[in-house]
Amino acid sequence: MELIPWFKLQWDRIVGAVLVVLGAVVLVAGWIGASGEVYIANQLPYLLSGGLGGLALIGVGATLWLSADLSDEWRTLDRLDSARATESDAALANRVRELELHVSHLSGLLNGAAQHERVRT
Numbered sequence: 001m002e003l004i005p006w007f008k009l010q011w012d013r014i015v016g017a018v019l020v021v022l023g024a025v026v027l028v029a030g031w032i033g034a035s036g037e038v039y040i041a042n043q044l045p046y047l048l049s050g051g052l053g054g055l056a057l058i059g060v061g062a063t064l065w066l067s068a069d070l071s072d073e074w075r076t077l078d079r080l081d082s083a084r085a086t087e088s089d090a091a092l093a094n095r096v097r098e099l100e101l102h103v104s105h106l107s108g109l110l111n112g113a114a115q116h117e118r119v120r121t
Contacts, residue, residue: 013068
């Protein structure tokens with residue numbers, strides 16, 4: 001399997017996974033930085049940059065991953081719907097052929113009855 005086409009097809013999953021991992025690294029780095037400070041005032045920058053930044057990165061990455069999964073589901077549903085429509089069209093065409101045969105048979109019977117009536121009169 002070639003990687004470039006795969007990356008082009010799965011870019012949203014790849015970016016999502018990278019962002020989730022990066023968010024986890026930022027969270028851990030913020031926690032390590034904050035744990036080394038004694039004063040709460042000195043821990044706030046780590047909380048803001050590491051904590052909120054890491055959570056934001058994880059949220060965006062998870063959203064991208066979910067979006068990729070939903071796109072796969074929609075493609076699958078579209079494929080199933082088109083297959084169902086094709087089968088439905090084929091079944092409808094078969095039914096139309098059957099009805100045409102019945103109509104031609106009834107038409108033949110009616111023509112025969114009309115000729116028979118003309119002969120009797």
